[in-house]
Amino acid sequence: MTKEQIKVVVCGDHGVGKSSLIACLVKDQFIASLQEVVPPVTIPRDFQSSPYATKTTFLVDTTNYELPALHRELKTADVIWLIYSDHESYDRISLYWMMMFRSLGVNLPVILCKNKCDKQKPFDDQKHEKPLIEDDFASENDTKIEDEEFIPILREFKEVETCIKTSAKDKVNVNQAFYLCQRAITHPIAPLFDARVGDLKLLAVLALKRIFLLSDKDQDGYLSEVELIELQSRAFGKVIETLELNFIGKTLLSLSAPNQEYEGFVLYVPGKGMTKDGFLVLNKIYSEKGRHETTWSILRAFNYTDSLSLSDKVLHPKVDIPDTASVEISPIGYRFLVELFLTFDRDNDGGLNEQELQFLFKSTPGLPSLWLETNFPFSTVISNRAHVTLQGWLAQWTMTAFLDYKITTAYLVYLGFEKDARLALQITKSRRHRRRNNKLYRAPITDRKVFSCFVFGKPKCGKSCLLESFLGRSFSENYSPTIKPKIAVNSLELKGSKQYYLILQEFGEQEPAVIENSSKMKGCDVLCLAYDSSDPESFSYLYDLVCQHKHLQDIPMVFVALKADLDKQQQRCQVQPDDFTDQLFIDHPLHVSSSWPSSLNELFVKLTEAALEPSRNTPGLAPDVVKEEVDYWQYALFGTSAIGFASLISFTLYKVIRSIQHSN
Known part of the structure; x- marks a missing residue:
């Protein structure tokens, strides 16, 4: 069969x-x-x-x-x-x-x-x-x-x-x-109801509790008439009648009356609506009376399968992502995430505290593993009370979609996104490449708003402090070596009020392995090569890195001299930083300090611009080669104009000579 x-x-x-x-x-x-x-x-x-x-x-x-x-x-x-x-x-x-x-x-x-x-x-x-x-x-x-x-x-x-x-x-x-x-x-009864015990089974209870949470739009603990009507419309495609609503309310009130089966339980509160216990009791009654297809209609409207698990096709829809393309969140997705934030920010303090986050993720398996691995919420923007701000909330989801879109689609479904989860995403175009003087480099970016930056450098040069500064946190004298990878994501505004997201990553002890991993490096949009300007031994690490790993020179890179507020030291290296960048045909290192906010902002803008305009920051492209791209059409137009002007003069002279000949 x-x-x-x-x-x-x-x-x-x-x-x-x-x-x-x-x-x-x-x-x-x-x-x-x-x-x-x-x-x-x-x-x-x-x-x-x-x-x-x-x-x-x-x-x-x-x-x-x-x-x-x-x-x-x-x-x-x-x-x-x-x-x-x-x-x-x-x-x-x-x-x-x-x-x-x-x-x-x-x-x-x-x-x-x-x-x-x-x-x-x-x-x-x-x-x-x-x-x-x-x-x-x-x-x-x-x-x-x-x-x-x-x-x-x-x-x-x-x-x-x-x-x-x-x-x-x-x-x-x-x-x-x-x-x-x-x-x-x-519409099998077996997954829902245990006839021997006379009660709903555990998986059915968990699924119905989650549906109640998602249907309780205002999160007041009750399903109001409006919320019940929305639930009915989603599950059955029709509007529930007032008489039926009243009948449900009276039934639940009678069941919780003294000397009745659910005495002591609050199943329904007039003026407020049905409680979670009332919702479970109602579905239990459906199963007892053989109307379990009603419960199944509710479950399937929320994408549950016969095994009472969420459909994998809904959690992980097939998304065609071309090679070197990236995934970002669409305006529809951002709108849903903003509404979610505002709904669960119960104290209206502009941030989600631990309890609010716990309640928000109650309809999910818990915080995404990626978030736990990246030390959320300290991977994004938080308030002075360590609460996730709206800016940080959106940045965290932006990072999640960029690094692993499957987590994003699954959690959007868990959190109650009612449409196809793919509508919350948008796929960028594949990277295009150009060639000049036998040098292959990345073409300018026009359709992306999210960029990944890998931060490489010698231990103790200040990489972790740089990530903290990116999130607006103050400098700390306490040093702890980075063993596991760290990540920081934030938004920034460039000229023209254009907003972009930048994801900074440092890899700790995994840095050598990441550099050798070509597929990992393919996902990098710009390299931030950091050294300690007060440590004479710091720059030689970057020099060796760039010289030994030639594939790094295919990626736009920005050199940065950290701890610039300290005394600058001559670097013990074959080539000084300025000379080395001149050899690579890229800008000299930016001098940055955590005590100079303007220098930090200049660096983050520079990194984003380097990702947007790769040719200006890719090693090996001479300045005149880069200029050739910009001025080519100007020269072409000028040449075309000159030829046209000469032709016009020639034709005019020809007409004058012919008229003189005829007059003679």
């Missing part, structure tokens, strides 16, 4: 009416004389009136006289339609059929059907228990599971999903029984 088909295997003792039910379903009439086993029947989805008809249904009739064939069919089935009709066949449900299913290792939903109800009467007239399951598509009297014969089987065998009475002769509940078989696959 294909995944687009539901295979229903019809089982039961000889003479219970299996073939008659199948024939009545297909022909919509009772056929008195039938062969013992009817051939398999395929019912296309388009020919089914069932509300659960999402796939083609394949019906297989069987006989217990041919056990090998029966066993083969059962092992490939999706659902079992088990039929009995009298005392003897009823007893064999427990003693034979259910035992056979278990011995074969067949763990499938079973729809138990009492057939020939046109001839049969209930086994006794004892007082019936409260209905366990109620079906919407059958009549009130025939589908309530209230017969004493059903209850022991339902309690003993968890595989039995529901029971129903039918009659092929009178055409009673034949279609309904077929619908139940389909529903057992499209």
Whole structure:
């Protein structure tokens, strides 16, 4: 069978009416004389009136006289339609059929059907228990599971999903029984409800709690009428009526009244709405009454699969990213993130504290692993109380999308982004390259707003302090060696009020390995090569680095002399910094100090501009070569104008000479 088909295997003792039910379903009439086993029947989805008809249904009739064939069919089935009709066949449900299913290792939903109800009467007239399951598509009297014969089987065998009475002769509940078989696959009860305990299962509870959190837009702990209407519209595509809202409220209030089942629980508060406990109780009632398709509609509207996990296709949609292209957040994505920040900033202090962050990520598996690895929130902008600001919040997500877009799409879904997560992203163009004088270099960038900068340099030269300064933090005299990689991300504004994001990374002990990793270096937009201007041994590290690793010279680079407020020292190196940069045809090192804010800002702007205009900062491109790019068209236009002007003069002289000749 294909995944687009539901295979229903019809089982039961000889003479219970299996073939008659199948024939009545297909022909919509009772056929008195039938062969013992009817051939398999395929019912296309388009020919089914069932509300659960999402796939083609394949019906297989069987006989217990041919056990090998029966066993083969059962092992490939999706659902079992088990039929009995009298005392003897009823007893064999427990003693034979259910035992056979278990011995074969067949763990499938079973729809138990009492057939020939046109001839049969209930086994006794004892007082019936409260209905366990109620079906919407059958009549009130025939589908309530209230017969004493059903209850022991339902309690003993968890595989039995529901029971129903039918009659092929009178055409009673034949279609309904077929619908139940389909529903057992499209809307299974087993993942939601434990009939033995009489309560929702843990995974269902966790999923419904998350849905409640996401539906509670104002985060006040209640689902108001407006929020319930939005939930109804998302799950069912229609607006819930006021009468139904009032009925739900009254039902929950009555259940929590004194001497009732949920006494002491707050399920509903008039004027505020339904609580989380009330939402869980409501869905429990749906499962108890056989209306679990309602719960499934809610779950699937929030992208839950049959295993009650979020769909991987939704969490990680396929995104086509060309080589050397990058991923950024779209305006739609930024708008969602801003609204999320404002919603969970409960004290309106302009920052998310630890408790607010914990509550914000309650609908997710927790903080992304990437954030933990990069020491969030200290990887971005925070307030003086160590709360993540809106600027830092957006910068952190920008960095996440750039470094690992799959984390971004997954967490957007976790956090309640209702559209396709790909709409929150935008893909930049691949890097283009140009060649001048046999030197291949990167072309100017026009469509990117996020750039990655790797900071290399000798230990103790001040790299970590540079990252801290980028985030607006003050200088600290305390030194601790960088072992694990560090990251800092922030936004900055260039001329023309254009905003960009810069991601600074230093790698600690992993720096040599990163330099050797060509794929890692491919993701770098600009190199920041830092040295301590007060340490005479510091620059030689960079000199050796650039000379030994020639591939670094294909990346735009900016040299920076840190600790410029201290006494400048002559570098013990074959070449002094200014001379070396002259040899590379790039700018001299910027002299920067954490006590000179303007110098820091100049450096970060310079790094961003170097990423935007790679040719001006790529080693090996002579100044006249770079200028050639700018002035080429000016020269071309000038040449074209000169030629045109000469042609005009020649033509004028020709006309004058011809007129003189004619006059003579």
